[in-house]
Amino acid sequence: MLVLPKGVRHIPGFLDRSRQEALVEAVRHVVAEAPLYVPEMPKTGKPMSVRMTNCGALGWVTDRELGYRYQPEHPVSGRPWPPMPDILIDIWRAVSGSDKTPEACLINFYSAEARMGLHQDRDERDLETAVVSISLGDSCLFRVGGRSRGAQTVSFRLESGDVVVLGGEGRLAFHGVDRIYPNTSTLLKNGGRLNLTLRRVNL
Ligand SMILES: O=C(O)CCC(=O)C(=O)O
Ligand SMILES: [Fe+2]
Secondary structure, eight states: OOOOOTTEEEETTOSOHHHHHHHHHHHHHHHHHSOOBOOBOTTTOOBOSSEEEEEESBEEEOOTTTOSEEESBOTTTOOBOOOOOHHHHHHHHHHSOOSSOOOEEEEEEEOTTOOEEEEOOOOSSOOSSOEEEEEEESEEEEEEOOSSTTSOOEEEEEOTTOEEEEOGGGTTOOEEEEEEETTOOSSSTTOOEEEEEEEOOOO
């Protein structure tokens, strides 16, 4: 049996197909207002392999000059992020264990070749409230470990409709996406994987 690090919760199949479809529709509206863009790593300017956008009051962005941060506007269009759809707030209420409302939803789009290296989510002022992560579309191999980079990690598949909660001792767990499994879902017409992470940013 797979033992997850303390505070890391995997909820397989949390969203049924019709809620997944509703969420994809909501993401389409967000992306129409706030297009996916290619984020750059701090200092090197190396492009990340995922494309990103956000909804909610604040969005997580990165570029060479200013690095990782939250800001209220899209870095390319300069416009405010679209509001957070109610369906996301409902999911947050159901699983986050927090009375506060999420301020940020980062939307990551992974094509077949995209990955995300092992990292901690620590650009928030609030490092206590859980991070809630929703997977849609193609499956991926997700890896999660402890609070130090060198700690042992476990890997498992995330499928469309799964939710992962990083809370409590798991809030600062290192995690990443090692690979996408192409053509494993029919949810997104053109394939790929969407990941939505809901976060509280300010205390
Ligand atoms: O795609 C995922 O499942 C994880 C995304 C992630 O870790 C992040 O956006 O910080
Ligand atoms: Fe993360």
